[in-house]
Amino acid sequence: MPEPLRLKGISASAGYAEGPLFSLDPVVARYAGKATAAEEKAALETALGVATGRLATLIEASAGDAADILEFQIAMLEDHALTGPAFAKIASGQPADAAWRQALDAEIAGYETSDQDYFRARAADMRDIRDQVLRALTEDSEAAAPAGAIFYGEDIAPTRFLETDWSSGGGIALKAGSAASHVAMLARSRGVPMIVGLGACPTNPAGVALLDAEHGGIVLAPSKAEIEAFRLLSSSFAARRDRAETFLARPAVTKAGTPVRVQVNIADPSDVDSIDVSTCDGVGLMRTEFLFGKTLPDEETQYRAYRKVLEWAGEK
Template sequence: MSEPLRLQGISASAGYAEGPLFDLDQTVVSYVGKQTADDEKAALEAAIAVATSRLTALSEMAEGDAADILEFQIAMLQDDALSSPAFAAIRTGLPADKAWRQALDTEIAGYDASDQDYFRARAADIRDIRDQVLRALSEDGDVQAPTGAILYGWDIAPTRFLETDWS
């Protein structure tokens, strides 16, 4: 008989937990490339619109700091400066998912390298934006944690935290 799986980390609360594990760091891998650069561009535009719509719906229920974070994310998604590098990469032949990931990873690296705490903290928001759009591009869509799941991962994205039913 095999030994039970034991994970160690920093828990959000003390006590014993039992339930299915949900990996917060799982990556989206099911994007199917399109035939043309125009189709890739359209797919990315649609995914950005889906992510913006989801964030807008969440922001309508949020208050205080949560609302501020969501407003920041929506503003970033609506800013052409964020998406322009991805669209430029699509014109060179990259599929939408790789172009978006490459553009946002570059942006994230800049935020992470900042000497200001505020900008380093915003890197988590940019990661969340990246992943929101990648999920919208994916055939998998948005995978939700099952009821009673134990969430584990490096960090919990702001939108994942706000979407989770903590009851």
């Protein structure tokens, strides 16, 4: 039996998960080149449409932050400033897959070299956009992960996270990644354990792993004793989390007894659907500018948005 291997990273979403490792390493699929530049252009246009349609389908099952992320990706795919360089490369004789990859890699590099963590974290969204179109070009599909799997690899795409059924458990362990990424934000909101920054692994890990995303570590090929100890930690975490939830509906006060108002910030009226009004003191900031998308919202649209939030807040 192999010796247990322990890797240390950074907690991005606290929690515990025990399950089989599932590799996020991409499988390279071959693209069948076309005979003419016109056919290459048509192939990329079709792939962009397929990727956009896939995102639109995901949006139908999403709300709040998840929907915002997907809408951002659709907007990027429809932006000529992003797609134009790829079509220009096709016109100069490159195949669609190489043209798209080169154009997007240039964009991704700009995000990755930013001196701000926020923009570096957005590189994952751009890689997701790139890879969705490449999969559409090659007619490739992602392998399905087993229930309760721990996703392990360099990074994980937002769409991969949103397409995964987390109801059976599971978690995320990334060699790179960022605690400021969209996936980390989604993981925290949905209680999915996640760690980032594990770095390179000296072996090719497989089998069962123990993910301790409270302290930022993972154990590969754990011993029986380690599994038993891990399960005790997991149970303790769940009990502490349950106890903490009993305080959610209580008024927030300092140790000296000074009341503290706890208000939520929302980017979309649908955000309140997942917030229990008894756990806060109302809305502190509503990002009304997000109502203004590609078209100006009419009076009825704005009325419904504000009314929804006011009815949710009640007397708060």
